[in-house]
Amino acid sequence: MLENLIAWLGSVDLSLARFAAATLLPLGLYLLTSGLDDLAIDVCWIWGKLFRPQLPAPSGQSDPALALYIPLWHEAEVIGPMLDHNLAAVDYSNYEVFVGVYRNDAATRAAVLDLTLRHARVHLAEVPHDGPTSKADCLNWIRQSMLLYEERHDLRFELVVMHDAEDLIHPQSFRRIARYAEAYDMIQVPVLALPTSPLEWTHGVYCDDFAESQGKDLETRVRLGGFLPGCGVGTAFRRAALDRLAEANQNCIFNPASLTEDYDNGLRMFGLGCRQAMLPLEPAGGSLVATREYFPRRQAQAIRQRCRWVTGNALQAWERHGWGQGLPKPWIQRWFLWRDRKGVWGNPLSLLCNLLLAYGVASWGANTAAHREWPLRTLVHSTPGMLGLLTVNASLLALRLAVRITAVARLYGVVFALGVPLRMLWGNWINTAATVAALRLWARHCWKREPLRWLKTEHCYPSREALMPHKRRLGELLVSMGDCSQEDINRALLTRPTGVLLGNHLVELGLLSEERLYQVLGIQQCLPMAEIGTSDLTARVARSLPQQVMQDWHVLPFRIQDGVLDVASPRMPSDEMQLSLQRFTRLNIRFHLVTPTALESLHREFL
Numbered sequence: 001m002l003e004n005l006i007a008w009l010g011s012v013d014l015s016l017a018r019f020a021a022a023t024l025l026p027l028g029l030y031l032l033t034s035g036l037d038d039l040a041i042d043v044c045w046i047w048g049k050l051f052r053p054q055l056p057a058p059s060g061q062s063d064p065a066l067a068l069y070i071p072l073w074h075e076a077e078v079i080g081p082m083l084d085h086n087l088a089a090v091d092y093s094n095y096e097v098f099v100g101v102y103r104n105d106a107a108t109r110a111a112v113l114d115l116t117l118r119h120a121r122v123h124l125a126e127v128p129h130d131g132p133t134s135k136a137d138c139l140n141w142i143r144q145s146m147l148l149y150e151e152r153h154d155l156r157f158e159l160v161v162m163h164d165a166e167d168l169i170h171p172q173s174f175r176r177i178a179r180y181a182e183a184y185d186m187i188q189v190p191v192l193a194l195p196t197s198p199l200e201w202t203h204g205v206y207c208d209d210f211a212e213s214q215g216k217d218l219e220t221r222v223r224l225g226g227f228l229p230g231c232g233v234g235t236a237f238r239r240a241a242l243d244r245l246a247e248a249n250q251n252c253i254f255n256p257a258s259l260t261e262d263y264d265n266g267l268r269m270f271g272l273g274c275r276q277a278m279l280p281l282e283p284a285g286g287s288l289v290a291t292r293e294y295f296p297r298r299q300a301q302a303i304r305q306r307c308r309w310v311t312g313n314a315l316q317a318w319e320r321h322g323w324g325q326g327l328p329k330p331w332i333q334r335w336f337l338w339r340d341r342k343g344v345w346g347n348p349l350s351l352l353c354n355l356l357l358a359y360g361v362a363s364w365g366a367n368t369a370a371h372r373e374w375p376l377r378t379l380v381h382s383t384p385g386m387l388g389l390l391t392v393n394a395s396l397l398a399l400r401l402a403v404r405i406t407a408v409a410r411l412y413g414v415v416f417a418l419g420v421p422l423r424m425l426w427g428n429w430i431n432t433a434a435t436v437a438a439l440r441l442w443a444r445h446c447w448k449r450e451p452l453r454w455l456k457t458e459h460c461y462p463s464r465e466a467l468m469p470h471k472r473r474l475g476e477l478l479v480s481m482g483d484c485s486q487e488d489i490n491r492a493l494l495t496r497p498t499g500v501l502l503g504n505h506l507v508e509l510g511l512l513s514e515e516r517l518y519q520v521l522g523i524q525q526c527l528p529m530a531e532i533g534t535s536d537l538t539a540r541v542a543r544s545l546p547q548q549v550m551q552d553w554h555v556l557p558f559r560i561q562d563g564v565l566d567v568a569s570p571r572m573p574s575d576e577m578q579l580s581l582q583r584f585t586r587l588n589i590r591f592h593l594v595t596p597t598a599l600e601s602l603h604r605e606f607l
Helices: 002-051 079-089 106-118 135-153 173-180 201-223 239-248 261-271 299-321 330-341 343-369 375-382 386-412 420-448 464-470 474-480 486-495 502-508 514-525 547-553 575-582 596-606
Strands: 066-071 095-102 122-127 159-162 186-188 191-193 235-238 276-278 291-293 556-561 564-569 588-593
Touching: 002 201, 002 330, 002 343, 002 375, 002 386, 066 135, 066 173, 079 095, 079 106, 079 514, 095 106, 095 135, 106 122, 122 135, 135 159, 135 261, 159 173, 159 239, 186 261, 191 201, 201 276, 201 299, 201 386, 201 420, 235 239, 235 261, 239 261, 261 276, 261 299, 299 330, 299 343, 299 420, 330 343, 343 375, 343 420, 375 386, 386 420, 474 486, 474 502, 474 514, 486 502, 502 514, 514 588, 547 575, 556 596, 564 596, 575 588
Parallel strands: 066 095, 066 159, 095 122, 186 276, 191 291, 564 588
Antiparallel strands: 159 235, 186 235, 556 564
């Protein structure tokens, strides 16, 4: 019985070895082509860094009027924290925010209306039909809202910037865009994934992909004369260039039928002769000037998002724009169009390579343990040129891994970068599943003429701790909001006693009220102000934490609602404070700011 099983397994192994050997030659030739393609980009990037000057940065002084577009669909949970943080963090004075919502998305509409009451520069742009349609359609209606705003206020926005509801905008991003807009029509700020644990493999794939594409590939692409595909967020346009695009496309700036309007616009603007710039990864204010965000952290979400990318960037663009006919430097454009589209066949082939590798390792181990000849080795050696082809491909793979690890280590550290090989295998599976889904979606679209809908992924906004490195200093925020002049801040910094916080010293000098100080601190720290009336507060709630603990940490519980304990304090909540208070309650704790005077009064009455 055992001998029969061993014989059967040997025959199966031989059959699989013959299939693998027959597959290796065409597969190896494709991998050679793709590997040389990637190597060419790496060599051009190194050459450009060593021998080509950096992208010239014009030195503009003013802040031209800027319109920020944010299209939404079911983003009620994240749009509030996103705008509260970014409006406080962005170091730019002359901009307005236009937020697009659908009329049948009541929750998001209510959240945006609340923001318009709290922030004068936020404006609701309602899409007059039910959604979701496409992100491009939503953006077109945002533009109409902007045009109406210009008519009412007799002004003209010179720059338009696009962002999504989960974006963490760098404080210097708009200013950097304004500088480059003096010489370029389309500017792309780098987009990077926020760091997560190495154990989060799916999000780690995004960290790896964007570390390489944003720090190397797109910059090299533009240097060589290729068109710049927009990233959808952190993408800026000069108004004059958008007007040219509108004239050339019957006033339709964003193609409503496109699932990736960012890619489509980059290609169309290049065809109109617009100058494009991919900004290099450069530091400012202690961090790289880049849009940061959390990408999908679960497999299904990643497949859904990448399905949209494959459908829009590869299949739709292939149907609409062909292979770059009529574009400047057509051979360069065909090269990069090939790179953009090779995932349609390359992703499944990469997964096949992984499966063949797994089979080869298993077969070698089993035959070695049984002291038998390894059939696959025999077949490979009997095929002329096969061993040399495999050796060259293995060398190209090693170089590819080295470049990718270097790009990732530069942003996320060496420890995280060591996981690149394993995440590359996981990424092959995600990309293959996304490609299959895209081909199925495209086939149904072509066969049944069904419109392609907005394949939106769920978003989450970074925690308060992740936002802290992007906060603007209190003095900068007070000046930008018109509460103090720069001279007031400078004088307060010079006369401030040792150990006294700037805000408290401004209050002592009579330059700022205590109430206004804490309102601005709330904006800076993304913490709501507590409005506590003595008639609303009960002794039972106020004493839900031990008295000594409340006095030590200067806190006061004031509301219990939906399993959450709302706590007021004039102090910024630290991890230590959170852990200490959480020991005395099973409820989740939510912090609010309150002035020291108000807290002292409430303590006297209730403790």
